[in-house]
Amino acid sequence: MVDTARIELNVEGKDLARRCVILRAYAEGIAEEAVEASLRRLPDYDRPYDPRYAEVMRQVTFWVIDHFLALMADPSLSSEDLLRFWYDLGAGEAREGRSLVPLSESLRIGAGVAVRRLTEEADLLGMDTTARTMAQIADALFVYHNHLMASAAEGHAKASSGDRSRFELGRRRLVDLLVSGAAGPDEIARLARPLGWPVPGKVAAVALDRVPDRGFPPDILTGYHLADGPCLIVPDPEGPGRRALLTELLAGRTCAVGIQVDPAETAKSLRWSRRALSLAAGRVLPGDGPVFAADHLALLMLMQDPDLVEHAIERRLKPLLDVRESIRLPLAETLNACFELRFNATEVGRRMHLHPQTIRYRIRNLEALFGEQLEDPSCHLELHMLLTLWLTRQRTESAAG
Structure with a gap:
């Protein structure tokens, strides 16, 4: 079980905390809308023959959103019960033979609904809804998402240890295909389907200076076996909140995030991220935390020779x-x-x-x-x-x- 009972959201401002106390009154309605969106977009969760399942989803979603707003208002609040629940939830998904990707997608859909609804309700109440304020809430939501999924991933790994070697071998083969530079969309989809990894529209490769000592959300593929150095393959790297999530996940380590590309061009992103990592190691680029290659295009072009x-x-x-x-x-x-x-x-x-x-x-x-x-x-x-x-x-x- 995860060894922390707290989730650090790193938000600033007493006014924001007071607003989140008020906005908790809208958590139930937001949860209802988030569940409806998940049921529409995720077939795995649409079970019309089991109305109790949808009700449990609503209760869990309400708990998650309400706890998030409470945590924004009081950063010292314990998250032990919620993290333990997500650990058990991940274990349950493993025992039923499912990956964690649909669960992660459901959280992302819910986060999108929550940001939109919280903005609307705050605006109606005459609260500050500037881009900076709402960006703080969005970034905090994605950090929160990551903590929940990390706990679920731990439970999933523990419960599926018997099948883990076969599952990990499949993910390793998918990474090999993506970084080969010779992968077509159909072949990528064929390998990804049995692993429960929905092929995203865009990915970015992250070059690492060493194998990390922590896990990552299940939608991030790990390439620790590659001869030229470990890497990650991250879906939708420029989506809402994803940069803040990557910054939080990769804090304190020397690494570089490549430019986003189509999945079939992952090898290009990995080449650029490794070049950026080399420049960070040589102190040409700042190396404290993740370096985003997209922020240094001119220098990357200039340093080809x-x-x-x-x-x-x-x-x-x-x-x-x-x-x-x-x-x-x-x-x-x-x-x-x-x-x-x-x-x-x-x-x-x-x-x-x-x-x-x-x-x-x-x-x-x-x-x-x-x-x-x-x-x-x-x-x-x-x-x-x-x-x-x-x-x-x-x-x-x-x-x-």
């Missing part, structure tokens, strides 16, 4: 690298902002919290250093990319001490 990049930095940024160290970084940051804000001294000054006259003085110094290069727009893209890489390295090295 590191030796050539080093030569380009030494050659193109030489005027800047030759100035004394005390003014090198301020000039570099100013030039970078100038490229992004079209050399508008007022806008650059606003971003850097400096007087525009200070920016104009620095621009004159930069023009003296780089000469015609700053007057030629065709040089700006190359200089900007190299400068971005150089600044990223400086900040990463500075953060590392």
Whole structure:
């Protein structure tokens, strides 16, 4: 059984806590709508011959939503009973020969309904429904989802230990197929079907520096056996709340999340994630927690040939690298902002919290250093990319001490 009785949602603000106390009054109606949506979209749970089953689903869903809102209001609240129930629920699914994917999908559907309904009810009550506030609730819901599914996965694994080797072998073969680069949609579907893994529209590969010491939700495939290093295959990586979930799941480890692709192109995502992981290990990219390759596309393209990049930095940024160290970084940051804000001294000054006259003085110094290069727009893209890489390295090295 999971060894924690608490779920940390990491939300901020007393106002949000007070709102969640009020919104608990709507939990029953939200649960009813969430169950109806799950029954429509998940055939495994549609059992018209057993009305008691739907009633149990409503009770459980109400418990989950009500407990979530109570936890948002009081972070010290124990979740022991709920986590134990989900452990037993996972074990029950295993004993009936089912995977945990439908259960996880049901939670995700319920979370989507909950976010929408909570937004509607809060709006009707005149509460704050800004994007930032609702994003906090959505992110917290997906973290909550992960804790429940982790508990269910533990119970499922314990109850299905006799069949586990065959099940895990099937998942390993599916990973091998996905990362082979030669998988067609039909073949992927054929292998995924008996494993209860619904083929998603998009996936991303996560490159890991080592095999993790914790489990993951059942919809995430693990590739710990791969010769080039362990990885995960994550469905729907850019869906609502998924980035926050991945950040929470992968916190504290050096890893990189690849760009999302069609399942048949998983090998491409894995190649990009491994490249990003290599750059994080070399301190070119920040390595504290997951690195998302989609946030660093220019640097990934630029670093395809590191030796050539080093030569380009030494050659193109030489005027800047030759100035004394005390003014090198301020000039570099100013030039970078100038490229992004079209050399508008007022806008650059606003971003850097400096007087525009200070920016104009620095621009004159930069023009003296780089000469015609700053007057030629065709040089700006190359200089900007190299400068971005150089600044990223400086900040990463500075953060590392």
